Amino acid sequence: MPGTILVFAEQREGKLKKSVLEALGLARELAAGAQVVALVVGDGIGSIAGDVAKHGADRVLACDDPSLALASADYLAPVIAAMQSEKPDLVIFPASALGRDLAPSLAARGGYPLVTECLGLVRVGDGFEATKSMYGGKVIATWRTAATPTVATVRPGVHPAVPAGDAGVVEAMTMIAASTGRVRVKRVIQAPGEMVDLQEADVVVAGGRGLQEMKNFGLIEDLARAVGGAVGASRAAVDAGWIEHHHQVGQTGATVRPKLYIAAGISGAIQHLAGMRSSGCIVAINKDAEAPIFKTAQYGIVGDLFEVLPLLTAEIRRVRA
Amino acid sequence: MFCFCRRVWRAGRAYVEEGLLKIVVLVKLVPSSEARIRIAADGRSIDPADVELLASAYDEYAVEAALQLKEKFGGEVVAISAGPDKAAEMLRKSCLALGVDRAVLVRDPALDRTDTLGTARALAAACRRETPDLILCGKLAIDQENAAVGPQVAALLDLPHVSVVSNLEPSSESAFVVHREIEGGMEEIEVSLPAVLTANKGMNEPRYASLKGIMTAKKKPLDTVDLAALGLDAQAVAPKAILVSLKTPPVRADQGIIIQGESAAAKVAELVRLLFEEAKAL
Ligand SMILES: Cc1cc2nc3c(=O)[nH]c(=O)nc-3n(C[C@H](O)[C@H](O)[C@H](O)COP(=O)(O)OP(=O)(O)OC[C@H]3O[C@@H](n4cnc5c(N)ncnc54)[C@H](O)[C@@H]3O)c2cc1C
Ligand SMILES: Nc1ncnc2c1ncn2[C@@H]1O[C@H](COP(=O)(O)O)[C@@H](O)[C@H]1O
Numbered sequence: 001m002p003g004t005i006l007v008f009a010e011q012r013e014g015k016l017k018k019s020v021l022e023a024l025g026l027a028r029e030l031a032a033g034a035q036v037v038a039l040v041v042g043d044g045i046g047s048i049a050g051d052v053a054k055h056g057a058d059r060v061l062a063c064d065d066p067s068l069a070l071a072s073a074d075y076l077a078p079v080i081a082a083m084q085s086e087k088p089d090l091v092i093f094p095a096s097a098l099g100r101d102l103a104p105s106l107a108a109r110g111g112y113p114l115v116t117e118c119l120g121l122v123r124v125g126d127g128f129e130a131t132k133s134m135y136g137g138k139v140i141a142t143w144r145t146a147a148t149p150t151v152a153t154v155r156p157g158v159h160p161a162v163p164a165g166d167a168g169v170v171e172a173m174t175m176i177a178a179s180t181g182r183v184r185v186k187r188v189i190q191a192p193g194e195m196v197d198l199q200e201a202d203v204v205v206a207g208g209r210g211l212q213e214m215k216n217f218g219l220i221e222d223l224a225r226a227v228g229g230a231v232g233a234s235r236a237a238v239d240a241g242w243i244e245h246h247h248q249v250g251q252t253g254a255t256v257r258p259k260l261y262i263a264a265g266i267s268g269a270i271q272h273l274a275g276m277r278s279s280g281c282i283v284a285i286n287k288d289a290e291a292p293i294f295k296t297a298q299y300g301i302v303g304d305l306f307e308v309l310p311l312l313t314a315e316i317r318r319v320r321a
Numbered sequence: 322m323f324c325f326c327r328r329v330w331r332a333g334r335a336y337v338e339e340g341l342l343k344i345v346v347l348v349k350l351v352p353s354s355e356a357r358i359r360i361a362a363d364g365r366s367i368d369p370a371d372v373e374l375l376a377s378a379y380d381e382y383a384v385e386a387a388l389q390l391k392e393k394f395g396g397e398v399v400a401i402s403a404g405p406d407k408a409a410e411m412l413r414k415s416c417l418a419l420g421v422d423r424a425v426l427v428r429d430p431a432l433d434r435t436d437t438l439g440t441a442r443a444l445a446a447a448c449r450r451e452t453p454d455l456i457l458c459g460k461l462a463i464d465q466e467n468a469a470v471g472p473q474v475a476a477l478l479d480l481p482h483v484s485v486v487s488n489l490e491p492s493s494e495s496a497f498v499v500h501r502e503i504e505g506g507m508e509e510i511e512v513s514l515p516a517v518l519t520a521n522k523g524m525n526e527p528r529y530a531s532l533k534g535i536m537t538a539k540k541k542p543l544d545t546v547d548l549a550a551l552g553l554d555a556q557a558v559a560p561k562a563i564l565v566s567l568k569t570p571p572v573r574a575d576q577g578i579i580i581q582g583e584s585a586a587a588k589v590a591e592l593v594r595l596l597f598e599e600a601k602a603l
Contacts, residue, residue, distance in 0.1 A: 012504075071503075072510075073481065097503040101484055104469035108438060108476035113561035116437075116467045130562075133570070134465050135367070138358040141465070142566045150562075182481035182513045186498070190506035197504045203603070227603065245487065245523045246502055251354055251463060252378055252522040260602035271354050278570070281602040283592065289579070299595055300579045301588050311589040316603070319593055 002034040002123065003089035003148065006082055008102065009038040009052045009060070010094055012071060016048050018200050019094035021161035023154050024056035027092055028162055030123060037061065039082045039173075043069035049170045056162035058169070061086075065175040070185040071098045076105055078173060083110065089148035090128060092121075095155045096199070103153045113145035117255075118154045119278075128152070136251050136274030156200050157257040198247065203229030203260045204276070206249055209236035210265015210286065210305055217242055219309040220264065226313045226320075232256065232276075234266045250275035264305045268293025285309065342396035344387040345451050347444055347458035347470070348380040348416060350408040354463055360567045367567070374407055376415035379459030381527040382520035386489060387457050388420045389525060394491070399451055403427040403443050409543060417538035418530035424541070425451075429548040431555035437465075439558030441473035446551035448478060453515060455497075460485045460519040468519075475517035482517035483510050487524050 005027040009020045020038075027036045038057035040049045042064065049062040063078040079102060083091065091106065093099030095117050107114035115121070115130035119140070122129050127145040130152060134141045198204060205227065207220040217231075224231045232249040233242070249256055251271040261279035266272060268284070268291055276282065277296055284297035285308050294300040301308055352358065352372045359368040376384070387398045400416035402408045404426070412424040427443050435443075448456055456475075461468035468484070475482035488500040492511055501508045502521055512518070530538075548554060580595070582588035596603045 070508075097485060097501075100468050101472055101482075104437065104467075104472040105476045105482075107469070108441060108473035111438070111561070114437060114467075114469055115562055116469055129565070132466070134567075135352065135358045136354055136463065136466075137570065139360065139367075139567045140570050141564055142568075143562045144565045145562050147561055180481070182516070183483060184511045186509040186511055188503075188506055188508050189500070199504060245521075246505065246507070248522070260596065260600075274354070281596070281600040283596070294579065295577055298573070298575050298578060298600065299592055300577070301585075301592060302579060303585050303588065307585045308589060311586055312592070315589050315593045319597060 002030075002032050004035045004037055004086050005031055006086055006088035006091045007036065007038045007057065008079060008091070008093045008099060009040045009048070009057075010071075010096055010098055011040060011042050011045060011048050014042075014044065014048065016051055017094055017096060018161070019096065019154070019156035020052070021055050022156065022159045023092045023094055024052070025162045026121060026154060026159040027090075028056040030090065030121065032123070035059065037082070037086050037088065039063065039078060041068055041075045041078050050167070053168040053170050054164045054166075056165070060168055060170045061173045062170055063173040063175060067175065067179060070188070072185050073101065073105070073183045074179045076102055078175070079106055080109070081173065083149065089150065091149055091151050093151075093153045095153040099153050103151050107151040110149070112149050112151050113147055114151045115143050115145060116153045118152050119158050121152055121154065133278060136270065137277045155257060198230045198232060198249070198254050198256055201230035201256070201258050203227045203262070204232045204249070204256050204258045204279070205229050205262045205264070206232030206234065206266060206276070207237055207264050208234035208266030209240070211237060211242065214242040216306075219305070223262065223309055223313045223316070226316045227260070229258070229260070234269075234272050263293055263297070264309055266293055267291050268296060342390055342394050342455065343451065343453045344390060344396065344398045344455045344457060345448050345453040346380070346383050346387045346398060346400045346416070346421065347456065347474070348384065348400050348402045348412065349377045349459070349462045349464070350374050350402060350404045350411045351377045351462055351464040354378065360569065365564055365566050374411065376411050377459050377462045377464070379461060379463075379520050379522065381415065382522065382524040383457035383459055384416055384419060384421065385525045385527040386520060388528070390455070391420070397422050399453070400424045401427065401444060401447050403432055403440055403447075409545065412543055413538045414530065414535075417541045417543065418534040419528055420534065422541065424543045426543065426545045427547075427551065428545050431548055431558050434560060434564070435558045436560040436562040437467045437469040437473055439560055441470050441477055442557055443548060443551065443553060444470065445474045445477035446553055447546065448474060450551070455514060456480070456517040458517070458519050460521050471517055471519035478517075480515055480517050481512050482519070483512050484519040485521045486518045487521045489518060489524070
């Protein structure tokens with residue numbers, strides 16, 4: 001009989017991550033009759049816990065405490081408490097900044113197997129089998145765990161979410177451990193949510209050195225706005241100071257997996273491809289027909305981005321109107 | 322200017338000792354990001370032929386940060402790597418030659434196929450012998466891309482950690498203020514020492530080795546230790562997650578369509594049609 005699956009239902013500033021609904025979808029699929037339990041941690045999270053309960057969780061543990069207003073290492077204490085009360089055989093975290101922090105810490109403290117950045121996750125024997133991209137997307141690896149509980153981080157955008165349905169039960173969880181105070185979040189410099197989250201966006205429009213100067217990033221932003229997407233960049237554009245590093249896609253930037261990735265004025269260096277090659281559909285706009293990006297793209301336009309981008313923005317606006 | 326007090330955590334009893342900042346940097350030997358990766362005949366490892374091995378990209382930022390702190394505040398920088406014999410070469414070239422004082426190579430056959438936790442256990446044991454104020458590592462090793470070893474070393478040593486740090490400044494004798502990248506923004510975090518920080522790009526500009534650096538690196542101490550020397554055995558690093566197979570990602574049939582058309586406008590119209598109707602990406 002498969003055991004309980006615990007999902008860390010991450011919220012930031014009162015907003016549930018889209019990837020949490022996907023993680024719940026995956027958990028539901030793997031549960032095979034067993035319970036899916038979600039854990040929500042934060043301050044004033046009652047309505048979020050209710051939402052989670054409607055999206056595939058049989059039970060939701062809500063750890064609601066003013067001291068937990070900002071996401072931090074202190075979120076590990078409720079996770080450990082939930083591990084003890086629920087005894088799950090799998091714990092799923094979204095592969096977000098927070099999930100990437102909590103999952104390895106939990107695995108090390110408990111001596112549990114860890115699989116990271118999973119693209120797929122299935123039950124095999126007493127454990128799980130996970131696939132993930134390695135070496136900058138040049139190989140797909142399969143990892144197997146035998147012992148449970150297995151701790152996993154799951155990449156956004158790989159599993160369908162559960163549509164809203166019957167609501168599970170929400171249970172309040174009392175805050176168990178006081179903070180050690182050794183890590184103190186002072187402030188969030190740019191509130192997440194003010195920008196479209198690169199890693200969760202359905203469409204990413206990225207610009208590179210071909211843009212020539214900072215002000216031309218406006219062409220990328222216009223298109224991103226027209227498609228409701230996020231803005232990405234190559235390292236060359238970031239190094240030139242045209243845009244902040246958290247927009248960088250690639251080996252030393254973010255790894256993204258949107259439904260649509262549009263690369264304009266980007267040559268397609270292997271380190272850039274590492275961050276975007278598993279996108280659903282890749283479009284390249286480049287004036288050099290020999291640019292390597294065209295080999296990875298589904299659709300390419302050989303042309304001047306200063307001409308093509310405004311036309312593309314206008315055409316999408318026209319079709320959508 | 323701060324004078325760092327070394328907090329030594331030994332046998333659970335912390336005491337403060339006058340001294341300077343002692344930093345450990347964890348550096349992993351990995352294939353160059355440019356390398357062509359071929360899967361070996363066993364189906365679960367990389368064919369080592371013609372693969373250039375280097376210090377992982379983010380670890381270079383960690384090394385640079387350690388050297389800059391040492392230059393500012395004085396102290397000692399020790400680089401530690403768990404890896405094959407070839408990692409010794411990397412420790413000389415990418416650490417000692419740049420100004421790192423000493424290096425330790427943890428070399429043991431039991432580590433060859435371990436997982437992040439096994440690696441972290443070996444590295445944590447090696448760190449414990451050094452009693453550093455600060456442990457710096459990369460946010461992620463560019464081979465297996467786990468981004469796990471830093472937080473795991475911290476957990477095993479019961480130290481606080483902050484990952485994906487792009488800026489760090491001491492805020493008192495025993496704390497740092499750092500910037501950490503999160504989705505779409507930055508957090509400012511204060512962390513007490515001793516602590517583990519994982520380096521993101523943008524932290525600094527890694528330096529190159531000077532000729533003099535390369536010469537002096539040859540004479541700097543580089544110890545090789547096995548698990549037994551660290552008080553561990555093969556059981557302690559037995560992997561709980563096992564790499565069972567590697568595959569090359571599938572090539573997509575619809576790759577490489579160059580859209581033809583009389584004018585840029587015609588090409589764009591066709592692209593938008595394809596995106597809506599064929600790819601259903603919009
Ligand atoms: C360890 C390491 C890590 C790295 N990490 C990353 C990373 O995370 N992300 C990343 O992106 N790179 C990374 N790089 C850098 C990478 O190797 C490339 O240098 C970089 O991606 C190039 O950026 P680019 O494509 O914008 O610039 P270029 O390679 O200079 O390409 C510019 C392109 O724009 C085209 N162009 C110019 N003008 C026009 C126009 N008017 N219209 C249309 N097209 C035009 C050109 O034909 C050209 O193809 C890394 C490198 C190393 C060594
Ligand atoms: N074998 C190793 N030797 C030294 N440092 C390592 C090793 N493995 C991982 N690290 C450190 O931990 C970071 C994250 O690695 P990973 O969790 O494997 O992505 C790396 O950037 C290194 O700083």
